[in-house]
Each structure stands twice: as C-alpha cells, then as structure tokens.
Amino acid sequence: MVSQAVILCGGIGTRLGTLTETTPKPMLEVGGRPFLLHLIQEVARHGVERITLLAGRFGDQITATFHGHRLFGAQIEVLAEPAPLGTGGALGFAVDRLDPEFLLLNGDSWIDADLTRFVLAWRRSRERDPALIAQMLPHRVADTTRFGRLVLDGDRVAAFDDKGDRRGEVSGLINAGVYIVDRRIVDLIPRHAACSLEREILPRLVREGRVVAAPVREGAYFVDIGIPETLARVREELIGIRTRPAIFFDRDGTLTRDSGYTHRVEDLHWMPQAREAIALANDRGYFVFVVTNQSGIARGLYDEAAVEMFHRAMQESLAQIGAHVDAFEWCPHHVEAAVPAYRKDCSRRKPGPGMILDLLAAWPVERRRSFLIGNGEVDMEAARASGLRAVRYEGGSMLDILTTSF
Known part of the structure; x- marks a missing residue:
C-alpha cells in the first residue's frame, strides 16, 4: 500500500467567476462542508497515513482549516506555494516532503475508484517494468472536450493530449485526475519555476513509454467542480453517491x-x-x-x-x-x-x-x-x-x- 497522498489544491477557478473570488476552488461548500474534506475522507479510507495538500491562491484558508490535523486516520499537512507554480511546479516545490512513491490527485475532481486496487495494479506493473514513473486512472466519458484525452495500448498510455490542445471531441477515455507517481518525476521538473504536469511532464513520459493506466470500473461516478454547472451537479449528487451501507x-x-x-x-x-x-x-x-x-x-x-x-x-x-x-x-x-x-x-x-x-x-x-x-x-x-x-x-x-x- 502507499502511505502518502498528495492533493493539488492550487487551481484559480477562473471559470467559476465570483464563487472563487475569495475562496480556493477545493474549499467550495458541498453538502455543508468543503469539497476538499470529502476528498480527504475518500482518500484516507483506503489506508493512506499522510495527506499533503499543495495549496496556492488563498492557501491560508486551506492551511487554517487542515494543517496539523488528524482526520479519518490520516495526518494532514499543507504546503502553500509562494507563487503560482502549476501542477508540476507544485510537486517540485514539495520535493522534500514527498515519499518515494505517492498517490496524486486533483483537488477539484471526484472519481468513485478503489484506490487500493489502483495501487495493487501499480505494484504489479512495476514488478514487470521498474522504469515506470507514473500510473494514470482513465475514465470513459461522452464528451472529452474539457479533459485530457488518453489513448491506450494495452496497459500503456500511448498518447495523452492536454485538454487545451483540441476542441470538438465526443467520447473517449480521459485522465480522471488520479495518479500514482514515482518521486523521480521531480527530476524532470525545473526548480522554482512554473510547470504543467499535464502539458510538459506527462506527455514526455508517455513518449518514453513510462506511463501505464489502470482504468476505473465502467460507469463509475466522475465529476469535477471546474464550472458552475458541474459544481451545481456535485452539490446535488455527491452525498447520495458517497452514501453506502x-x-x-x-x-x-x-x-x-x-x-x-x-x-x-x-x-x-x-x-x-x-x-x-x-x-x-x-x-x-x-x-x-x-x-x-x-x-x-x-x-x-x-x-x-x-x-x-x-x-x-x-x-x-x-x-x-x-x-x-x-x-x-x-x-x-x-x-x-x-x-x-x-x-x-x-x-x-x-x-x-x-x-x-x-x-x-x-x-x-x-x-x-x-x-x-x-x-x-x-x-x-x-x-x-x-x-x-x-x-x-x-x-x-x-x-x-x-x-x-x-
């Protein structure tokens, strides 16, 4: 199993307009609590001992709410970047706090996935190929326009297009914003500079054949909170989706x-x-x-x-x-x-x-x-x-x- 999970919380949330004028996107209220708290609980229930939150804009709110607390069996720490560094730069900033391998999740999306099985798939892939650096969690959606589109060759990621690279796609596999990552990925990230994991680092690793995929089950619930429509949807649906015997x-x-x-x-x-x-x-x-x-x-x-x-x-x-x-x-x-x-x-x-x-x-x-x-x-x-x-x-x-x- 993996001891650490890192959650990326630095997105500005421009498309949410006034909702994120004074509030970081992961701290938006869903079901009477911050969306991020739902995500922390979901990660912690899979046996993760440490959860590191990489905060950006309004990071003081995340720090005040979570840093130093023990929640659902996991110890929470918050690292607030001094300037906007992007998803890759945030990992570079946190390098001294990263385990040799760790779960990595976007702080503004939700996927109903078994993270224990996801880690087990990684273990088996790494036994076959120790050179692997990352594993992604693909999910099939009807419209890939807003997401990073994946093409698989067996369990290998053969192509990865960031969501900004094309328009008009219909159905396909997307990057659901969940990874397991080897800390060696930080060697590819420039220090103290902004860098996009999705646009600069992962495409390079895909070309080198060092990224595998472990798809979630068909029909798994997925949503992000990046636009008002999906935020409204998650506020309506998430509590019901999470409720189980x-x-x-x-x-x-x-x-x-x-x-x-x-x-x-x-x-x-x-x-x-x-x-x-x-x-x-x-x-x-x-x-x-x-x-x-x-x-x-x-x-x-x-x-x-x-x-x-x-x-x-x-x-x-x-x-x-x-x-x-x-x-x-x-x-x-x-x-x-x-x-x-x-x-x-x-x-x-x-x-x-x-x-x-x-x-x-x-x-x-x-x-x-x-x-x-x-x-x-x-x-x-x-x-x-x-x-x-x-x-x-x-x-x-x-x-x-x-x-x-x-």
Whole structure:
C-alpha cells in the first residue's frame, strides 16, 4: 500500500467567476462542508497515513482549516506555494516532503475508484517494468472536450493530449485526475519555476513509454467542480453517491485470532477467509469498519501506538489482495484500569454503542442495509443499541458467514 497522498489544491477557478473570488476552488461548500474534506475522507479510507495538500491562491484558508490535523486516520499537512507554480511546479516545490512513491490527485475532481486496487495494479506493473514513473486512472466519458484525452495500448498510455490542445471531441477515455507517481518525476521538473504536469511532464513520459493506466470500473461516478454547472451537479449528487451501507466487524476472535490482549504485529493471524470477506465487502460497495475493545491499554499491557501498528499491519496484509478497512475505532478505557488516564466507564466500550455511533456520525452510512459481525454477546448488544442487525460469528469461514448475511 502507499502511505502518502498528495492533493493539488492550487487551481484559480477562473471559470467559476465570483464563487472563487475569495475562496480556493477545493474549499467550495458541498453538502455543508468543503469539497476538499470529502476528498480527504475518500482518500484516507483506503489506508493512506499522510495527506499533503499543495495549496496556492488563498492557501491560508486551506492551511487554517487542515494543517496539523488528524482526520479519518490520516495526518494532514499543507504546503502553500509562494507563487503560482502549476501542477508540476507544485510537486517540485514539495520535493522534500514527498515519499518515494505517492498517490496524486486533483483537488477539484471526484472519481468513485478503489484506490487500493489502483495501487495493487501499480505494484504489479512495476514488478514487470521498474522504469515506470507514473500510473494514470482513465475514465470513459461522452464528451472529452474539457479533459485530457488518453489513448491506450494495452496497459500503456500511448498518447495523452492536454485538454487545451483540441476542441470538438465526443467520447473517449480521459485522465480522471488520479495518479500514482514515482518521486523521480521531480527530476524532470525545473526548480522554482512554473510547470504543467499535464502539458510538459506527462506527455514526455508517455513518449518514453513510462506511463501505464489502470482504468476505473465502467460507469463509475466522475465529476469535477471546474464550472458552475458541474459544481451545481456535485452539490446535488455527491452525498447520495458517497452514501453506502457498512459492515461493522469486531476484531479479536472475529477477523483475527484472539491470543489474549493481542497487540504484537507478529501475532497477527487472520481467521479463516477473513481477508477474502473484507475484499468481498469492498467489492459490494460496503464500508468496512472495525470496532474493538482494547482494555489492554488501560491495563498497561501496551499503548495506543501498538494498536495503530497492529492495524497498519492488517491494512498492509489486506492490500496484498486489493482489500482495505475504511476505518478503525478502538476503546482503550476500562473501569478498573491500572493506568489512571484510561480509568473510565466509557460509552464507546462495547456493549456500549459509542464506537458505532461515532462512525455513523462521521461517515455517510446507509443504516438500513448495515450490520455488525462479532463473536461475543457484547458485540450483539452494541449492535442492537445502535439500531443495527447483529450477526454472530462462531468460527469457520468468515467469507461464508458474510455471503449469507447480505
């Protein structure tokens, strides 16, 4: 999996007129919150740990809203360019903050894509050809006029025309504004100068055969917010598009083997076909949430960092088959805690519904089709207290249990 995502937030938004006179385009309101916050949540749910926002005009607004915050499991940092540098120049400006490879997204568009599978496709392509520098996410639209048009030869990008290079195209593949990039791309970008990734850098790499593509599924929802008509559309549609049912899994004894206060990465052992069950839930369009009591923290047996490392190991293992958990919630409290800071009768500790209710509040969940799977009575009680259907796991194939529970 990839630890870092970079989101380009420097576009001026000229075509939006007065809407962007005092507001950066990604900060425009959609569903009662900035569009950029929706995008951050969508990226973070695929297991990304760090999200770097490259801001431009009115970057102070993005900095004030997001810099230094931890959102949906990801640490957010904002880098504001000192002058307009374009999409390529912004990467050059951020070079010291870039991982060896990272996801790269436009901050003014949305594509309903599985980023974990996108990264897995990149891994496989890089195994065949280590010289690759980038992978693009193509999407088929009825009118390519406003977008960068792609031509593929197998999984290679054979041609890439920036949206400013032609008029009157009808249907075809476009660049959906999602990439995975090797940091070596920065070697092609002039320092401290404006540069367009789409017009100057990517076409060169395409000519050299160093760009591949991993298309999104047919019919995936795509929209940008670059013109008033599409902004109005995303304000009307995005919340509904994002809303999906969820499966809430207990962890120890349900997804992973319970060895007694399990917290060491080397003790991670999956229950039968648990990874495959999570992959199926991803395929079916369900959120996958893990809700786990971790009183070992309160008892002083391990700390919250150990829990985070264990969950990271789970994500890395899942990524090997193109699967992911959207969010983890854990309760470290116990009324008989040895560590005073964690001595608390907490409503988040199952059988209390707090962890589930917090997830329902933070994510656009369709409750009617959502349910919980767990192996204990506390799981059943927490589900009922949250108004969710409960499914008891008593061993055997988790994939079979899930298949019969939809």
